[in-house]
Amino acid sequence: MSDILRHVxxxxxxxxxxxxxxxxxxxxxxxxxxxxxxxxxxxxxxxRVVVFQGHETIFSAGNDIGxxxxxxxxxKESPVYRFLRNIASxxxxxxxxxxxxAVGIGTTMLFHCDLVIAGDNAAFSMPFVNxxxxxxxxxxxxxxxxxGYHRAAEALLMGEPFMAEAxxxxxxxxxxxxxxxxxxxxxxxxxxxxxxxxxxxxETKRLLKGGQQAAVLQRMDEEGAVFGRMLREPAxxxxxxxxxxxxKPDFSKL
Ligand code: COA
Numbered sequence: 001m002s003d004i005l006r007h008v009x010x011x012x013x014x015x016x017x018x019x020x021x022x023x024x025x026x027x028x029x030x031x032x033x034x035x036x037x038x039x040x041x042x043x044x045x046x047x048r049v050v051v052f053q054g055h056e057t058i059f060s061a062g063n064d065i066g067x068x069x070x071x072x073x074x075x076k077e078s079p080v081y082r083f084l085r086n087i088a089s090x091x092x093x094x095x096x097x098x099x100x101x102a103v104g105i106g107t108t109m110l111f112h113c114d115l116v117i118a119g120d121n122a123a124f125s126m127p128f129v130n131x132x133x134x135x136x137x138x139x140x141x142x143x144x145x146x147x148g149y150h151r152a153a154e155a156l157l158m159g160e161p162f163m164a165e166a167x168x169x170x171x172x173x174x175x176x177x178x179x180x181x182x183x184x185x186x187x188x189x190x191x192x193x194x195x196x197x198x199x200x201x202x203e204t205k206r207l208l209k210g211g212q213q214a215a216v217l218q219r220m221d222e223e224g225a226v227f228g229r230m231l232r233e234p235a236x237x238x239x240x241x242x243x244x245x246x247x248k249p250d251f252s253k254l
Contacts, residue, residue, distance in 0.1 A: 004033040011048035011194030012187065013041055023061035024054050026105065028071060031079035038086040048194040048201070050090065051186050052109070053097040056119060056179040062104025069240045072231040080105075081224055084137050087112045088216050091202050093193050097186035098122045099179035101161070108137035110172060111146065114205060117186045118164040119179030124172065127159030132235025132254070134226050138219040146171055 005016040017024035041047040073080045099119030107124040110116050144152035147170045167173040177185050235254045242249035
């Protein structure tokens, strides 16, 4: 079975992370599938709303760390950057249902979603510093805008998880529900949206984004250049090696 499931029903395209044995960590092939699905949905009249979902125990453990080690993304045409550009510029509403851990891009992609429904077990984290990396997905711009500088600095410098209730408080999440209900509630909301006039949804989303798109894409490019360099540097190599070897990283000489 595919690691990304794509399903279209009543105007709602649902993209499901389906690699639970590896905690829904995202490989280059999965990013490519997601990027293509979004690109194709822009002009597909059958798709009015998009939903991202995972499993009730795990949304996504972020980028596949083996991929980071063995085939780090390079350049703007790499699948991860195509996915990020496509989600950031997608004109129709995007929802996410998040239960369990949402690590790295599992959290930063949510800043490009319009509604987020969380299971009460959702744990959001952006541990880029702990991996010898820097923010991506324009999170260095969008996280402080949403949370305020100090909470953003705590989330991005400490990299520790924050739970669904804290995410609700800062506005990253619209609703907290039992984990078994998150996907269903997101589907209900998506179906409500899909029944509304598409042109109004698109214009409203565009106006809500307040002409910020160019700044978001520019910040993604800036972050991407640094991230791409840091992926190949000793701190990140030590962090990835430690994860694969199931040991604590040693940054004492870095
Ligand atoms: N990349 C590749 N494999 C991953 C992964 C990732 N990001 N996250 C988890 N896995 C794999 C583990 O290696 C393990 O594989 P194995 O069974 O072959 O040994 C399997 O998924 C289960 O992971 P495990 O760590 O045992 O599960 P857990 O429930 O104890 O912890 C997480 C879940 C998500 C908290 C933990 O897996 C984690 O922190 N993952 C890394 C997250 C990360 O740093 N992502 C990069 C962000 S930029």
